Amino acid sequence: MSTTTSAAPARTGARQEPESAKRRDILDGARRVFFDKGFDGASMDEVAKTASVSKATIYVYFSSKEELFEALVLSERSKSAERLFEVDGTSDDVAGLLRQIGISFLTMMVEPDHIRLVRMVMGVAEKFPRVGQAFFEAGPCQGGRRLADLLRQQAELGRLQMQDELKAAHLFFNLCHDKTVKGLLFGCNAPPTAEQIAQTVDEAVRVFLAAYGR
Template structure:
């Protein structure tokens, strides 16, 4: 059974601590289109309402402000990315293949135009709304670092790595994978890297990482 805007308003179904509803997803999807087209400052709740095919009153049932809606968009996109990044066999003995898979998947996400636009928007609003910047950092780099650190710990337990600080090692790996590509795109390079360029950068990152943390490194 479908709900009208008035039905939702009467139920008071909110976003805080409750399962995501179809209506909330529609609002976030509409907001994504508007924010990516207009930017944070240029976007209005009226435009989001039109893009999501809901009333503006319905948006305020789920989100108290444009800032909260943008924060929800940021968290939603980071959660989607994490689902694909760590779909791996953590118990594998092929540490080289594991790191290449994670690094390649990571870089394919990092070079997406929508990701670049989102990062730029977050940086642009972080000074005025630091909570949004912290949310992005916690849901993206920090969560990804924690997940990779866990995988690296498991690989160390299997005897494939020697770690002094698993969290720091995880962030070092992600930074190595980005090389110059990530920053170049962030600061205006419009040349989307090819699969071969991504593979070359990740290959270099894996070799450097294993030279530092692999069990075959020089004494």
């Protein structure tokens, strides 16, 4: 479903170039507009102006504002995932490994732009469920699977013991979440300091290892 009133021109082969410089320019422009105006307030005209391209060029790559926003969501989540899992999964310091992932995760979750993105996705998910599903799959689901792989490595090395690595992975992320992220989403809390993030993650690691450590 398109959120624009004008018909989108037919897309060409350029639509099949996900890493093209032009597509990156459009996503960069879309990021600035969506984060500034929100989903409903953003327009394809303004994205075109910000990205220094024509609106017709945007439609070569994206058929609608919904599709453009979905691509932005996937791009943001992909970058976050790469940053989160820049670790040595075979490290013999399990607590240190979990602490590194936890601090990276919580630091990312409380960033103002991430809070804005989550609010936008929640705001459009009922009208455009595909966007919500894409965010959930590329974020919590993918993050849980990647952490589960690391936990499975540690279990095979005899450092952890668990029956369901995926369930344990989501439990760890939830422990790191604490109430901090919810407070920010509802505008109740100020962003935590680095020291507060470390304290929250250290407690999450302690509880997690009490349940699954060997």
